[in-house]
Amino acid sequence: MTPPTITLMMLAGGLVGLGLALLAIWLTPAQPDLVDAVKRLSDAPTRGPDGSARTVSGKERLGAWAMRTLPIGLWVRTPTRELALLRIPLAQFYGDKLIYAALGFVIPIGLATFLSLLGLALPFPIPVLACLALAVVMFFLPNYNAVDDAKKARIEFNRALGAYVDLVALERTNGSGVRQAMETAASIGDSWVFTRLAEELNRSRWSGLPPWDALHTLATELGLPDLDDFADIMRLSGEEGTATYTTLRARSAAMRTAMLNDELTEANAIGERMSIPGSLLGVIFMAILLTPSLLRMIPG
Structure with a gap:
């Protein structure tokens, strides 16, 4: 068989296998799980990152099937804290990983097919290795996305937490109790x-x-x-009756100073990276100026 025929057969086999797998997932009756049923009755799995209600998607159904069927060691490492912060269900995360891996496996086959139609047939091992390599890389792409999004969410959380600490301090000066001050401040934003x-x-x-x-x-x-430190301050106020206004204001000021220092550090790093293209342009300009002189010095 010629390489184009082999590539077409690989593409057809992959599509048929994917279709059969999806059909089996769709037709297989769901096994009721008591823990999953209880979680579905709570607020967290049925709400998005902003607290709004959401519906179960196909990714979650695929991920739930994978959690029941595939071995646990296949997932290598799951960013549990990041997913909890982003309020991404574990089943949706696993569904994303499987979908990304399937795309990584199919893309090289499509490119190899396109090249074979143009007359640029690749050796058989190259598409196979490319399929496996890209599938593995894209399988871990949701991990990177979750960690990166969680990092940004933590920065946003700390910024809002600084304002929340100030609001709690103001509520305490107005004579509110510890719980009342915390609940009233949380209801403002x-x-x-x-x-x-x-x-x-x-x-x-x-x-x-x-x-x-x-x-x-x-x-x-x-x-x-930072939230843990705030909880410790409120615990001392609630259990021992210590004054918290000055402590809370000092804590919010320290949080803002730390965030400002982080932003200045990031700005300095970006400024240093921006100087690299300018330096390269200077080197290229000097090379353009010196090249004619160097060429005259070389004997013809």
Whole structure:
């Protein structure tokens, strides 16, 4: 068989296998899971990052099937904290990984087919290795996206947390109790950060937990050390009755100073990177000026 025929056969086989897999997933009856059913009744899995209601997508169904069928070691590492911060369900994350891997496997086959139609047939091992390599790379692409998005979300959370700390301090000076000050301050803002804090505080009220314990658990779950420090301050105020206005204002000022220093560091790094193209242009310009003189010095 010629290479174009082999490539077409690979493409046809991959498409047929993908179709059969999707058909099997669609026709296979779902196995009820008690833990999954209880989670579906809670607020977190049915809400997006901004707290709005959402519906279960096809990616989640694919990911749920993969979680039941495929071995756990296949996923290598799952960014649990990042997914919890972004409120991305685990099933949706696994579905994204499988879809990205399938695209990475199909793209080289399509390119090889296109090149074979143009008369540029590639040796058989090259498309196979390209399919495997690109599938592996794109399989881990959702991990990178989750870590990068979570990094940006943590920066946004810390910025909103600084304003929240100031609001709590103002509520405390007005004579509000610890829980009342925290809940009132959380109800003022309309961003996803304030919504998340309000949800945790409301959940702690109904469960009977102190609000600082709820925020401490949230900080540990999402990897937010500034929120953990704020929870410790409110715990001292609630359990020992210490004054918190000065401490909270000092904490918010320290948070803003730290964020400003991080932004200045990032700006300096960007400025240094911007100087590289200018230096390269200078080198190219000097090379253009010196090249004619050097060519005259070379004997013909």
